[in-house]
Amino acid sequence: MRPARCLVGTELIGAPVVGRIRILDSTLVDQIAAGEVVERPASVVKELVENALDAGADTVHVEIEGGGVTRIRVVDDGSGMSPQDAAMSVLRHATSKIATVDDLRAIHTYGFRGEALAAIAAVSRFELRTRERGADAATLVRVEGGSPPRIVDAAGPPGTVVEVRDLFFNVPARRKFLRSPSTEAAHAHGVLVRAALARPGLRLRWIRDGRVALDLEPAADEEMRARALLPGESLRRIEGRRDGVEVVAMLGPPERSRPSSADLHLLVNGRPVRDRALARTVAASYGSVMPPGRFPVGVVHLRVAPERVDVNVHPQKAEVRFADPRTVLDAVAGVLAPALGGRPAGVPSAVDSWRPTWSAGSWPRHGSWRDAGARHQTTGADDPLGLAAALRDATGSYGSGSEHVASAHVAEAPTELPAATSSPEPEARSDPSRRSPPTEPTMPRREHGAPHETALQPRAGFGSLRPVGVVRGTFLVCEGSNAVHFIDQHAADERVRYHRLRTAYARRDPQTQRLLLPERVELAPVEADALERHAEAIAAVGFDVVRVGPTTAAVHAVPALLARAAPDRLLHDLLAELERTGERAFGDALDRALATMACHAAIRAGDPLSLEQAAALLRALDEVPDHPGHCPHGRPVLLALPFSEIERRLGRA
Secondary structure, eight states, rough: OOOOOOOOHHHTTTTTOOOOOOOOHHHHHHHHHHHHOOOOOOOOOHHHHHHHHTOOOEEEEEEEEEEGGGEEEEEEEEEOOOHHHHHTTSSOOOSSSSGGGGGGGGGGGGGOOSSSHHHHHSSHHHHHHEOOTTTTSEEEEEEETTTTEEEEOOOOSEEEEEEEETTTTHHHHHHOOOHHHHHHHHHHHHHHHHHHHHTOEEEEEEETEEEEEEEEESSSSSHHHHHHEEEEEEEOOEEEEEETTEEEEEEEEEEGSSSTTTTTEEETTTTTEEOOHHHHHHHHHTTTOTTTTOOEEEEEEOOOGGGEEEEEESSTTTOOOOSHHHHHHHHHOOOOOOOOOOTTTTTTOSSOOOOOSTHHHTOOOOOOOOOOOSSSHHHHOOOOTTTHHHHHHHHSSSOOOOOOOOOOOOOOOOOOOOOOOOOOOOOHHHHHSSOOOOOOOOOOOOOOOOSSOOOOTSSSSSSGGGEEEETTTTTEEEEEEEEEEEEEEEEEEEEEHHHHHHHHHHHOOOOOEEEEEEEEEEHHHHHHHHHHTHHHHHHTTTTTTEEEETTEEEEEEEEGGGGTTTHHHHHHHHHHHHHTTTSOOHHHHHHHHHHHHHHSSOOOOOOOOOOOHHHHHHHHTOOSSOOBBBOTTBSSSSSEEEHHHHHHHOOOO
């Protein structure tokens, strides 16, 4: 038998290609590697600014043109490089930040892979000018699309200047997937905000298309920096140490929460990271005052021993892995929860209170309290938001919207609702004289072995039910001819408001409510860009919003159905959904945004509702043509318990 032959890489070089497997060309290898590091212009800004910080820079100036595609220029006053180091810096896997495998176990710098400059130079017209302090001259390195570097002596101040032009000029497939210049610039802005949060003492200046977009002086500490970068937010500082994890957080109140974690900045050992579990832990630390699926605005710094963190788990170093994630998350919850009103899991409490534990005056009282269930009745002196009065003031309606998202949870129906049947046209439904009398709800025959509780058929008339009471301030109890129906008042009201918002948008005739005074809202750059691109469609929903600054908008009017909800929160949620959708159809994002806004304005758990208002709500459900048995987020509106089953269980059958 002929012995197997092992071919090493050097034996294959230059050999004729006889199979399908081949060694890639070095230029193609560089472009593939660049694709992992350079996703968009913001990736270039991130890598260059992090290199400046690793070089000990106290001042960084960033300039971009055309969203960063045309030109990116980063100037720092760091240590600079010698001619030899400058020549090596643009080669792949060349770095001064690690030397051995052991160095990977305790990384103290932002960069360490030696890929950034080589990857950037492979897909752009790249120029680096650098000079060490005390050196006679600077060194100029030019690379065009991954070509061999050209190195010459030049004039220049101490520090480093990197200029990147025509990004992706030689990779058109990547370039065509970039978004508008304003959107790309907004992503670059986010990178600089996170870098400034990581280094409070940094002097940072950003110029966008010739205009100063950000100019930050050094800050005394993390709190001062957070307040400068999150203007208009009422941030509270919380700090502590537990199980070797130091936590320093500046967090906003729950009524300023967002539907995504984009405005919750997480930093581990000074490195901005994305971590879903950590973001959820921060939100959960608020306890019942933070609605599910929402996240606070703020900044959370974690300091952990470097050997307990693996930063080499993401091509762009945007994620980290903890050696003991459970300990880290428990430490975060243990520090934040006592101050924010929640309790870490497993820690008993002597008082089952619905009120958070922050002191009065630390955050605005407006909107800070939420019912943690139906234990608390919002009547009399213990109604801090005046919800009962607000409902009484809502004449001509079955109920008022609250400025908060409901926290009620209703048990899911054991059986799914059948598909909705055809309904009259909207004009017919809105005219009582043309609407046929509602039919008595009819419950399906229960087959042998089927669950006892069944859901109301959509074809049945909700208006035919007779409200007899409310339990736990949450569920309407209604009598039908053959069953008792339990209706979640929040889910029902949310479905009605969602339908009316969608109808108004489809007709391009929304009913608006003018504000007595315009409300100024501070936006993130990405939100400001979304506001500009979708201004016409946003107006069709019923918003009158004017952009009065680069990241500031003034809300003059809101949809009338949402008049009692906070305008800033409505606008943030609408823009967040638009950004989350990306380039897909606006209608997809709009449906989710309308559902979220309807949730804000709907009756919530604990809101008092008279029997007359309950009856009006039931009649309004009959106007909903599709899926009236579910709220826009998919939760069931009601359950039904047949009288026959009640009689059987009570021994009367």
